[in-house]
Amino acid sequence: MRRVVVTGLGMVTPLACGVEPTWQRLIKGESGARRIQSFDVSDLASKIACQVPRGDGSNGSFDADQWMEPKDQRKVDDFIIFAMGAARQALDDAGWKPSSYAEQTRTGVMIGSGIGGLTGIAETAIVLKERGPRRVSPFFIPGRLINLASGYVSIAHGLKGPNHAVVTACSTGAHAIGDAARLIA
Numbered sequence: 001m002r003r004v005v006v007t008g009l010g011m012v013t014p015l016a017c018g019v020e021p022t023w024q025r026l027i028k029g030e031s032g033a034r035r036i037q038s039f040d041v042s043d044l045a046s047k048i049a050c051q052v053p054r055g056d057g058s059n060g061s062f063d064a065d066q067w068m069e070p071k072d073q074r075k076v077d078d079f080i081i082f083a084m085g086a087a088r089q090a091l092d093d094a095g096w097k098p099s100s101y102a103e104q105t106r107t108g109v110m111i112g113s114g115i116g117g118l119t120g121i122a123e124t125a126i127v128l129k130e131r132g133p134r135r136v137s138p139f140f141i142p143g144r145l146i147n148l149a150s151g152y153v154s155i156a157h158g159l160k161g162p163n164h165a166v167v168t169a170c171s172t173g174a175h176a177i178g179d180a181a182r183l184i185a
Contacts, residue, residue, distance in 0.1 A: 002184070002185040003185075004180075004181040004184045004185055006177075007093075007094040007096070008089075008090040008091060008092070008093035008094025008095070008096060009089070009090055009093050010085070010086035010087060010088065010089025010090035010091075010092075010093065011086055011089065012052055012062055012082040012085045012086045013032060013052065014032025014033070014034075014050035014051055014052060014053070015030060015032045015060070016053065016060030016061075017052065017053070017057070017060055017061060017062040017063075017085060018060055018089060019089065019093070021059070021060030022060070025060070032050040032051075033048050033049065033050050034048065034049070034050075034051065034053075035047055035048055036048065036049050036051065038051065038054075052078075052082060062082070062085065064078075064081045064085075066085070067081055067084040067085035067088060068080075068081050068084050068152075075137075075139040075142070075143045076117070076120075076139075076142075076143035076144075076148070076152070077116070077117030077118075077119055077120040077143060077144055078119070079113045079115075079116055079117060079146075079149060080117075080143065080148055080149050080152050083111050083113070083149035083150070083152065083153055084152060084153060084156060087109070087111070087153040087156075087157070088156075088157075091157060098157075098158065098159065101160075104158050104159055104160045104161070105160045105161055106161055107157075107159045107160070107161045108159065108161030108162035108163060108164070108180070108183060109150040109153050109154045109159055109161075109162075109163050109164070110150065110162070110164050110165075110166065110176045110177075110179055110180040110183070111149045111150040111153060111164075111165060111166070111176060112146070112165060112166030112167060112168070112172035112173060112175060112176040113146050113149060113165070113167065113172060114167070114168075114169050114170065114172050115167075116144060116145065116146040116149075116167070117143060117144030117145070117146075120140065120143055120144045121144055124136055124137070124140050124144075145165075146165040146166075146167050147163075147164075147165035148165075149165060150163050150164060150165050151163065162183050164179065166179060
């Protein structure tokens with residue numbers, strides 16, 4: 001097998017958005033676990049989670065508007081927006097902007113998610129049960145499935161090479177890197 005190197009990094013984590021702020025918080029020993037603020041947790045036993053910090057994009061916060069148009073955000077679950085942010089960071093970090101057809105067909109996307117669009121799936125299950133199948137959004141499938149993270153990234157950047165999604169729980173990231181390396185080598 002040929003040697004393969006990672007030339008660009010992008011991160012959207014519970015510590016921060018971006019490689020440098022994430023790294024700085026990691027080496028300081030900070031935790032990404034915080035009290036849940038995004039929804040009511042009064043009836044839950046656990047009130048702490050590792051959620052991506054939201055904000056205006058400063059100080060390592062994640063601003064979804066930097067990575068995807070607001071009208072498109074309404075159609076997808078957060079994991080797709082996180083993938084768009086991390087992918088653009090990685091492409092920018094690598095200085096890779098494939099413009100020719102040859103470059104685009106030789107550039108693939110391998111993205112994984114441990115669970116994908118659980119929020120949208122849960123919300124749609126309630127709509128289906130309470131209001132019937134005609135009330136289910138036509139954007140349900142393209143906004144929730146794991147492979148749509150790599151699909152949206154490919155479309156946004158004109159990438160026409162291999163396009164895969166990995167779902168292997170906590171080892172998803174490692175498997176995505178390994179699978180991508182095997183595609184290259």
